[in-house]
Amino acid sequence: MNDFIASEDRALLERHGLADFDALWALTLEAVDEPNTERGGWSSVYRLDLGEAAYYLKRQSNHLTRSLLQPFGEPTFAREFRNIQRYRKLGIPALQAAFFAERRVPGERRAVLLTRALDGWLDLDHWLAGWGALPQTERQAILEACGELAQRLHQAGQMHGCFYPKHIFLRHAGEAFQAQLIDLEKTRPLLFGMRDRVKDLEPLLRRAAIWSEADIRRLLGAYLPDQAGLESWWQRLGARRRHKEARR
Template identity: 70%
Template sequence: MSDFIADTDRALLVRYGLTDFEALWALTLEAVDEPNMERGGWSSVYRLDLGECAYYLKRQSNHLTRSLCKPLGEPTFTREFRNIQRYQTLGIPALHAAFFGERHSSGERRAILMTRALDGWDDLYTLYQGWGALSPAHREALIRASAELARALHAAGQLHGCFYPKHIFLRGGEYGCEARLIDLEKTRPLLFGRRDRVKDLETLIRRADPWNQGDVITFVATYLDMPADSATVAEWVARLVRRIQDKEAR
């Protein structure tokens, strides 16, 4: 079975003898968190440092997701890898896949997905923990970068489906930040227009505890690429607030 190896990572993997599925599966590594035991199998994540480069190596067995197109199921990493490739094709900033492979044997379905570690980046949830210590200009730059990421995502016709602060990684300072997405398993095409777009945005804003009303307006105005005092921005903010209130009332 043919495995995927990114051209930019091939030489390094060759140097360490890690260009095939079996070698990566056999590595003894310490998991970074508790294994996921759902979906009838298991899935675990490990950090792998190779010289000056760092990766996250994800391995799973019989950890399947089902859909109308795949009623018998497929490894969740297969779906995530496919989405990583789609994001790259569409120009949506996201994590970088270095290796992917599957094996089917004796009733067991194994999959490996290795991605570049985002060292030097911070997820938005972590940034929230020290939000008050950041300068106003830095906070605004982070908000605008997150909004621009959402705009690029939706302009490419994609719904993230899990647009949480912990899945948005950022780096930079008060003069500008860049952002990219991780955890692409639930991504799908935008099928319901504005409703889908609001769904992604509400998922983020409902968890943006340090943000005030002005921050929300800045986010929406940047996302729409419109003046903050425009009627369209006010309409979108009102729609998002209603959706959040409805969620909290349930």
């Protein structure tokens, strides 16, 4: 895979001497969380502020994922970058990549992924924490934004795979809300129709335990083009939730 640099970010990165792999790899920054040391390597995330713009810089070494197409493994960021670009092409609201590149050095496979920071956006977990104190109009607008995001995702033939509150980011847009997704590593095509859709949606509803039946029905109302099918979806989602909870 060739190095990628977004046209919108090139001038800024060049001005700061950060428009290539080596410069971003050597940059000294403080990690925003503990390194991920699974998969036999490591992966870390850093915030990068460049005056008028902010980014998250992800670096990894020997942090590989394997698949039928990549039986010997590839950096997990390579997969995430492809999915970011796929979402952009399909018009699914999601985080944006500014730079991606990977390198092989003796004993290592390294990768760098730079994404634009979502300053001004807050994850759904934030809104859920104060759910009861939110005005009803805001609660309804958030539910509708989440339902519409899921609809765009699934109508584009994609399954997120981790459709959780911490991966859904929202911000005010007048009286409504805009929503977008992060963490696209597990995205895959919808292969099994309604089964995959239910499998994608149910974890969100289980983790948003504060939502009432009326809340969930409002979300489904925004998600479904045909309101006649709402009751069937309600039953299917409830059945999967009970199945998952019984396995704990």
